[in-house]
Amino acid sequence: MFxxxxxxxxxxxxxxxxxxGLIVFVVSITGCLxxxxxxxxxxxxxxxxxxxxxxxxxxxxxxxxxxxEKAAGKEKLTVIRISNYIPNATVEIASKNKIFYFNPYDGTLVYKGGHDWLDTVEEIHMTLLMGETGKFIQRxxxxxxxxxxxxxxxxWFPRQMRLLKQSLSIKWKGSFKRVNYDLHNVLGFYASWILIxxxxxxxxxxxxxxxxxxxFFTGSKLSNGKAQQSVKPAVIxxxxxxxxxxxxxxxxxxPGAVLTSFSVRKGGELRLRLIYPYRWARNQNTFFFDEASGQLLRAKLYKEFNGADLIEATNYDLHTGRLFGLSGKILACLAALISASLPITGLLIWLKKKRKR
Known part of the structure; x- marks a missing residue:
């Protein structure tokens, strides 16, 4: 039966x-980078x-x-990033097609250019360079x-406990077929706990x-921020x-934020995010404004986070491994490399069996 x-x-x-397999390979390699x-x-x-x-x-x-505005011409501002704890860090402003860096002491342009290869890696990871269709396929x-x-x-689970040791180690002296099978089976098992x-x-x-x-599991509702009773500016x-x-x-x-970022969202909403020093869950205050007038609409403060908000604030750092510092990133990178190898070793196992039949 078993x-x-x-x-x-x-x-x-x-x-x-x-x-x-091909999608898993691409998403894993780009995630690793x-x-x-x-x-x-x-x-x-x-x-x-x-x-x-x-x-x-x-x-x-x-x-x-x-x-x-002088340097960008018709390019519209989409993102601003300001480093508050490094005084000589440039201010980054991104448009749809370019990124601009400005001197924080006098506001002059330091550098402008298109999105670099790391931005392309991120886009491949998230959308496979296919827009919304790619997002759908990827997710x-x-x-x-x-x-x-x-x-x-x-x-992976062995039928008999005496075979457990064999399922936990790679037989490097075995045939190519055996080593390939162990690479898929054993490395896949170890990496799977991080990959999940x-x-x-x-x-x-x-x-x-x-x-x-x-x-549901935290017994709390993910907050979109509390509505603020603010007055719309008389003069725009x-x-x-x-x-x-x-x-x-x-x-x-x-006060006290180490990083400040603005981003223009769909529907004419401007999001301002301030990130403060933290160890585990990201301490961030988020404010939402009417982009056209500057009126404050909602605010979400980290001191008021519930269980679901804490999960959301921790999620990105857990996804990338940075929650555990450099060692966490290295583990996440190695797990992603093993993930990229699984479609290859799995395909070889299937081809060997098919050829044998």
């Missing part, structure tokens, strides 16, 4: 793997990320945005991958149902002044 059940699981595992995105940028982009340190205050966001491929991990555990976490946290970004499940300031006013007011009210 043998028959395993055969059914083996067929499911096989055909799911053949159907999604993007884990060290910060370190790669720090090592290769010093000239655009920093300027010589000066004993001067921040020039003001209005001056930086004015420089952006369901991850669902299938989770099912494959579960079915893989069932197939990476996969589920990835699905948290993709499916509302996963967020609903988090709310120019864009540069509007952003500067928002930045100064919120920074004075909620």
């Amino acid at each position: 043998k028959k059940f395993k055969n059914i699981i083996r067929q499911i595992h096989l055909w799911l793997g053949l159907g999604t 993007y884990v060290f995105e910060e370190e790669i940028r720090e090592a290769t982009q010093q000239a655009r990320l920093y300027v010589p340190l000066q004993q001067k205050p921040f020039v003001g966001l209005d001056k930086v945005i004015a420089s952006f 369901w491929a991850v669902v299938v991958f989770v099912l494959m991990l579960i079915s893989g555990w069932i197939l 976490v990476i996969s589920v946290t990835g699905l948290f970004f993709a499916f509302k149902e996963v967020k609903t499940a988090a709310s 300031e120019p864009l540069a002044m509007r952003y500067n006013t928002i930045y100064k007011n919120i920074s004075l009210q909620y």
